Amino acid sequence: MKSIPVVLLGCGGVGTQLLQHIVSCRSLHAKQGLVLRVVGVCDSKSLILVSDVFTKDLDDSLLLEICRLKNSSSSLATLTSFGECKVFTNLELKRKVLDIAALLGKSIGLTFVDCTASSETVGVLCRVVELGCCVVLANKKPLTSDMDDYEKLVLHPRHIRHESTVGAGLPVITSINRLLASGDTIARIIGSLSGTLGYVMSEVEDGKPFSEVVKAAKGLGYTEPDPRDDLSGMDVARKALILARLLGWRINMDNIKVESLYPQEMGPNTMSLDDFMASGLPSLDKDIEEKTKVASINGNVLRYVCMIEGSSCLVGIKELPKDSPLGRLRGSDNVVEIYSRCYSELPLVIQGAGAGNDTTAAGVLADILDFQDLFP
Numbered sequence: 001m002k003s004i005p006v007v008l009l010g011c012g013g014v015g016t017q018l019l020q021h022i023v024s025c026r027s028l029h030a031k032q033g034l035v036l037r038v039v040g041v042c043d044s045k046s047l048i049l050v051s052d053v054f055t056k057d058l059d060d061s062l063l064l065e066i067c068r069l070k071n072s073s074s075s076l077a078t079l080t081s082f083g084e085c086k087v088f089t090n091l092e093l094k095r096k097v098l099d100i101a102a103l104l105g106k107s108i109g110l111t112f113v114d115c116t117a118s119s120e121t122v123g124v125l126c127r128v129v130e131l132g133c134c135v136v137l138a139n140k141k142p143l144t145s146d147m148d149d150y151e152k153l154v155l156h157p158r159h160i161r162h163e164s165t166v167g168a169g170l171p172v173i174t175s176i177n178r179l180l181a182s183g184d185t186i187a188r189i190i191g192s193l194s195g196t197l198g199y200v201m202s203e204v205e206d207g208k209p210f211s212e213v214v215k216a217a218k219g220l221g222y223t224e225p226d227p228r229d230d231l232s233g234m235d236v237a238r239k240a241l242i243l244a245r246l247l248g249w250r251i252n253m254d255n256i257k258v259e260s261l262y263p264q265e266m267g268p269n270t271m272s273l274d275d276f277m278a279s280g281l282p283s284l285d286k287d288i289e290e291k292t293k294v295a296s297i298n299g300n301v302l303r304y305v306c307m308i309e310g311s312s313c314l315v316g317i318k319e320l321p322k323d324s325p326l327g328r329l330r331g332s333d334n335v336v337e338i339y340s341r342c343y344s345e346l347p348l349v350i351q352g353a354g355a356g357n358d359t360t361a362a363g364v365l366a367d368i369l370d371f372q373d374l375f376p
């Protein structure tokens, strides 16, 4: 039986769903001659690690207990019964993680899965890649920091997967990689890449207040932990940067033109998240309603669009015909159109749910399984 040891960084909406998928797929994976051994799980404050990473793993009842605890918004540190595992504080976390990466990376192998929404994981991830480990990311931030870190992360392409960073479980990165590997040249990518903004725009079209639908999107697990990451366009800009870098563009965030749906004074540096949700958001309702009505009078709808073409990469609101591929989108669906030499007249189109914990975690799990040939 092949065995993939896994350390999970971040067990919020996506991370806990991943643990549940791992547990519920046990017999399916066993039939494929494979077992996923979760040897460590951490949140922002603590790391739970097995006492012997070579032979022990967190058993399924403990994994499900971790999910129950995290889904009730408690800290991992409050876990009372953790068998033979040890709990470390976040001060010890980095050192412990690097210790086990050094132990397993070049022997039986180890996969780190980043399901945080933090930019702080990039240092650890670059280091574990150097130590021979594999990395799967749902978190876009490490891939969108500076070019040096990006190049360290993707140094061993066979050791990194990040399908869920763009389009959640949709096969966007895989499709682009397949085109590029076969010598096709991609001239243009256009898409609607935010599950949150797609859902919000289509619900506002149906007459619901902007503030209410943003709150609903947060409840459905579509938004980033701070929904301003979505509403500022930054989440889409990160996806655009990931795609542009995949095409070989050596660009940074500063090179992307980003349009925000809220004014600067409502940003995280000046307004708390609670104040934004309680008073900032409702103050935007009228303006978005007006813009949606004007678009509708013209037979159009508003969509938050990402365009990568020539040497330009931009993300922002566009008024588009109701019956265009992007205009027809409903709910959290994403659509990506790829124009290349092989797909020049009509684009290659990838469409489907582009947000949600279930589909995102399924994408992460498929990425982990993609490493199986690298493990004994």
Ligand SMILES: NC(=O)C1=CN([C@@H]2O[C@H](COP(=O)(O)OP(=O)(O)OC[C@H]3O[C@@H](n4cnc5c(N)ncnc54)[C@H](OP(=O)(O)O)[C@@H]3O)[C@@H](O)[C@H]2O)C=CC1
Pocket (backbone or CB within 6 Å): 009, 010, 011, 012, 013, 014, 015, 042, 043, 044, 045, 075, 114, 115, 116, 117, 118, 120, 121, 138, 139, 140, 141, 164, 165, 166, 167, 168, 195, 221, 222, 223, 224, 225, 354, 355, 356, 357, 360
């Ligand atoms: N939801 C979706 O549809 C999609 C999400 N993603 C990405 O998945 C990632 C996770 O999203 P989601 O699950 O909704 O986020 P959550 O906020 O629900 O969970 C984030 C988790 O990361 C932990 N964490 C935060 N900082 C650190 C750190 N420095 N070290 C270790 N753990 C840390 C948090 O700890 P604590 O519990 O203590 O706060 C929490 O457990 C994000 O990057 C998001 O962009 C990607 C595609 C789709």
Ligand SMILES: N[C@@H](CC=O)C(=O)O
Pocket (backbone or CB within 6 Å): 165, 167, 168, 193, 194, 195, 196, 197, 222, 223, 224, 230, 235, 354, 355, 356
């Ligand atoms: N917040 C994101 C989640 C996926 O990346 C979105 O709404 O698309």
